Amino acid sequence: MKVAVFSTKAYDREFLNAANIAAHSNHELIYFDARLEPKTAPLAAECSAICVFVNDDVGAETLITLAKQGVRFVVLRSTGFNNVDLKMAAELGIKVARVTTYSPFSVAEHAVGLILMLNRKLYRAYNRVRDDNFSLEGLLGFDLHGRTVGVVGTGKIGSIFAQIMHGFGCQLLGYDPYPNPNFEAIGASRYVQLSELFENADIISLHVPLFPETYHMIDANAIGQMKPGVMLINTSRGALIDTKAAIEGIKSGRIGYLGIDVYEQEDELFFQDLSNTIIQDDNFQLLQSFPNVVITAHQAFFTRNALEDISRTTIKNLTDFEQGRPCSNEVKQPEKIPATTSVE
Numbered sequence: 001m002k003v004a005v006f007s008t009k010a011y012d013r014e015f016l017n018a019a020n021i022a023a024h025s026n027h028e029l030i031y032f033d034a035r036l037e038p039k040t041a042p043l044a045a046e047c048s049a050i051c052v053f054v055n056d057d058v059g060a061e062t063l064i065t066l067a068k069q070g071v072r073f074v075v076l077r078s079t080g081f082n083n084v085d086l087k088m089a090a091e092l093g094i095k096v097a098r099v100t101t102y103s104p105f106s107v108a109e110h111a112v113g114l115i116l117m118l119n120r121k122l123y124r125a126y127n128r129v130r131d132d133n134f135s136l137e138g139l140l141g142f143d144l145h146g147r148t149v150g151v152v153g154t155g156k157i158g159s160i161f162a163q164i165m166h167g168f169g170c171q172l173l174g175y176d177p178y179p180n181p182n183f184e185a186i187g188a189s190r191y192v193q194l195s196e197l198f199e200n201a202d203i204i205s206l207h208v209p210l211f212p213e214t215y216h217m218i219d220a221n222a223i224g225q226m227k228p229g230v231m232l233i234n235t236s237r238g239a240l241i242d243t244k245a246a247i248e249g250i251k252s253g254r255i256g257y258l259g260i261d262v263y264e265q266e267d268e269l270f271f272q273d274l275s276n277t278i279i280q281d282d283n284f285q286l287l288q289s290f291p292n293v294v295i296t297a298h299q300a301f302f303t304r305n306a307l308e309d310i311s312r313t314t315i316k317n318l319t320d321f322e323q324g325r326p327c328s329n330e331v332k333q334p335e336k337i338p339a340t341t342s343v344e
């Protein structure tokens with residue numbers, strides 16, 4: 001089957017080609033660097049399927065163009081599917097599938113990495129030592145042991161993140177409308193209402209999908225309920241946090257540390273080398289200027305294990321569609337994300 005694969009880098013091509021060969025699938029993968037959006041949708045001419053990533057625009061306008069060209073299947077190389085207009089896809093008879101599960105350890109471990117960067121100021125220490133500055137002034141950290149960690153969303157990633165933090169000796173507060181036995185089985189963990197989590201957590205980590213209900217769930221009101229000096233970690237989706245409210249929270253000292261792998265307007269920035277350009281996003285530049293903010297560019301998923309899982313599932317999704325088999329990873333509208341009961 002001919003597949004237009006958007007937003008690809010060398011590593012995507014390497015892993016997808018390997019998975020295509022390993023599965024003896026023979027899909028004709030046509031790679032594009034370009035991000036999918038209405039004006040690049042014509043690149044998929046003569047393709048029955050397209051393959052996209054987190055910042056591709058699979059909105060109504062794009063889908064209409066794709067449908068006119070004969071595209072009948074959209075396969076996401078991601079877990080999240082907030083960038084797809086599922087209603088329009090269904091109306092146009094376009095099926096959508098995603099990678100329901102891939103190494104959740106990749107993201108959970110990255111969230112922990114952001115915490116350690118911030119609480120021990122490792123990013124500052126690294127630069128200082130490279131400059132032969134061996135002073136410890138300004139690097140004073142705090143022990144994680146005994147701290148209370150709030151886990152918002154205790155699905156696959158959140159529950160593994162919670163297990164790791166339990167290893168540090170942290171108390172765990174969870175919030176999830178669909179409780180996960182894996183979270184409850186961790187010692188020193190309990191489910192609470194979101195407001196109680198906000199009020200009591202020293203560190204809050206977000207592991208919920210971006211839905212209309214979770215858009216800006218961390219706004220000025222939520223930040224106002226948090227402990228002064230709280231550490232906020234987001235490895236899920238940028239728009240869970242109202243960026244302007246977070247900036248105000250940092251300025252007032254309510255947020256003591258911010259670690260983000262995702263950013264609300266990241267589609268204009270991430271996955272490209274912009275080191276020779278003038279960044280026009282003032283909010284992003286402001287965040288970068290704060291000494292207690294660490295930003296990584298949506299790399300939490302980026303481990304060899306995760307890329308192998310993503311590519312294998314993507315090829316399988318394409319083959320299921322080609323052969324008319326039911327696809328277990330199909331995303332239907334509307335979808336309720338169920339709580340997970342295993343940590344595979």
Ligand code: NAD
Pocket residue numbers: 079080104107152153154155156157158175176177178180207208209210213214235236237261262298299300301302337338339340
């Ligand atoms: P999951 O479906 O296993 O878990 C999500 C959990 O969120 C579920 O338990 C669900 O019940 C819960 N939830 C839904 N609405 C909620 C709400 N309003 N409040 C609290 N909890 C709510 O998903 P996962 O595999 O753990 O992934 C979580 C998110 O991580 C994804 O949706 C994606 O956005 C993000 N992600 C980021 C990266 C990255 O590279 N940064 C990679 C993969 C996934």
